[in-house]
Amino acid sequence: MSGLGHRSVLLTGGTGGLGQGVAPVLLAQGYTLTIPYIDAVGREHLEQQLAAAELANVRFVAADLNNESEVAALINRMPQLDAVVHLVGGFSMGATANVALSDWQHSFALNVETTFLVCKHALKRMQPQHYGRIVTIGSRGAVEPTAELAAYCAAKAAVVAFTRAIAAETKGMNITANVILPSIIDTPNNRAAMGSDQAAMWVPPTAIGQLIAYLISESAGAISGAAIPIYGNA
Structure with a gap:
């Protein structure tokens, strides 16, 4: 396929605080x-x-991403898979x-195990078609660990290493894998947990969505293995 053909995206976490900011950005750029x-x-x-027109380009599927058989079924049943945004x-x-x-094990199950399962089965689809874009979410804490977040920082560091390993494995296949490193994201949950006094300094989900939209585009085919900071003013 060429041109605007690569438009089918698996967006995991799309119903969460970050996803609710990312999904409209991708839909506005013509992705399904x-x-x-x-x-x-x-x-x-x-x-x-x-909006109704946007919902026409969204398919919701109930799935537990820590269950490998459900992940495999989710991906195998997609008529087309061009990009994964995890x-x-x-x-x-x-x-x-x-x-x-x-709690340590839960952090790795949520952050690392889901990343592994989704990327594993996405690659099984992408490699035969010689095309794919993978974007994962790390954290500033993966490269600048902070106190009392050891499990989270360690898990996100694993996501960074894993994503870059995929990039190394897929060289020459027209498949890219990149990881974004946000600081604090301005989501309702983060405002509830930390208050909103500093929220103007945090990263808007739409800004992350715009970066993702570029990374999954055909124009970004030369970018792979990157760990991209997006810190806002935090």
Whole structure:
């Protein structure tokens, strides 16, 4: 395919706070989105935010991204897969001496395991077609770790390394893999957790959406293996 043919995107985490800012940006640029979800409330929020014409280019699929068979089915049932934008992730805080092993494991399951499963099965589709774009979400904490976020920072550092390894594996295949490193993102959850006094300094989800839109475009074919900071004024 060529020109505007590469337009089918798997957008994970599309119903979350970041995804609700990214999805409209991608839709405005003509992409069609497949959005897996677990939380029906998040899906409803996104549906309410989008116009009817935009919703016509969105397909919602219930799927647990920690379940490999569900991830494989999700991806294999897409008629076309040109790009993966993997936004799923999350964090919890706590001094390392007090972090339960279960919390550590949950951080890696949420941030790393989902990334692995989605990218693994996406690559099975992308490699035979000799085309694909993969964008993952790391964190500033992956390269500038901070206190009381050890599990999160370690998990996001793994996402960075994993994404760059994919880029190395896919050289010459017309497949790219890049990871974005946001600082604090201006989402409703972050405002609820930290207040909104400094929110003007944080990164707007739409700014991340615009960066993603470029990275999954055909014009960005020369960019792969990049870890791109987007810190705003934080």
